Amino acid sequence: MKTSPLRLGISRCLLGDEVRYDGGHKRDNFLTDVLGSFVKWVSVCPEVEAGLGIPREAMRLVGNPLDPRLVTIKSGTDHTRALETLTKDRIEELKKLDLSGYVFKKGSPSCGIERVRVYSKDGIPSRNGVGLFARAFIEQFPLIPVEEEGRLCDSTLRENFIERVFCYRRWQDLVQSGATRQSLVQFHTIHKYLLLAHHPQQYQVLGRLVGQAERHPQKELTLRYGNLFMKVLAVKATVRKHVNVLQHILGHFKERLGAQEKVELLSVIGDYHQGLTPLIVPLTLIKHYVQVFDVSYIRDQVYLNPHPKELMLRNHV
Helix, strand or coil: CCCCCEEEEEEHHHHCCCCCCCCCCCCCHHHHHHHHHCEEEEEECHHHHCCCCCCCCCEEEECCCCCCEEEECCCCCECHHHHHHHHHHHHHHHHHHCCCEEEECCCCCCCCCCCEEEECCCCCEEEEECCHHHHHHHHHCCCCCEEECCHHHCHHHHHHHHHHHHHHHHHHHHHHCCCCHHHHHHHHHHCHHHHHHHCHHHHHHHHHHHHCHHHCCHHHHHHHHHHHHHHHHHCCCCHHHHHHHHHHHHCCCHHHCCHHHHHHHHHHHHHHHCCCCCCHHHHHHHHHHHHHCCCHHHHCCHHHCCCCHHHCCCCCC
């Protein structure tokens, strides 16, 4: 299932632009050189766009973690209003760009999405804050996948984020084309094994929703399905759940395999289960047999190719 071009928001410093408070940058090679080949970046630096200059005095969040102020460290200048004004205007612009994801700068008082330092009136920090711009973005776009560049160093989190980005783009395409009950059933069908790899129980809930589609107005059905679809994908897939999916897929053609072929396939699945080989190994063999036996139901499953192979997201042990 082809998707429209992906447009992702990103903290501008991660692209190598020298916009940080000290005049530096935090260029991320994976984002610029690898993922950048498959997406169009929409760069944002809330602090610069709010007119705070380069370089600028370092700032931090202070006060109530749920409603903090953005204050410079040395002079104590409060820039909260300037950032909030920029944020409101910038988010209105971003609504027009049909974003499929966003990568934020870790720890930033404007862009961090978790564990950002917030200082009490006594100057004691706690790591329970969210950057002002990031918080507003997430509130406005609750379904859009977001992540911090620091967490993308973890191979599992990286795959989960990028998989969700591509899935969300497919969902956007479905909605924008005018989702019908029939197209929603087809969408659910091709995502079956991907959903099972994340949350088998919630996959069943989605299945019941689709199975009872006629009970819901189309708009309500589409909204409910999309919300739950993205929540399910946010749950991390595990080795055990992947093995379960691989065995389910094997069941579609195992009777057509010779004894030696069956032993070989079960062996590579076992090696993956034990952490001896990456997921790409059993998947490659399964995709080979899907083509050989022309198993169309499996061939159409997004699970087999959820993102470009060039990203090599399933090549890690």
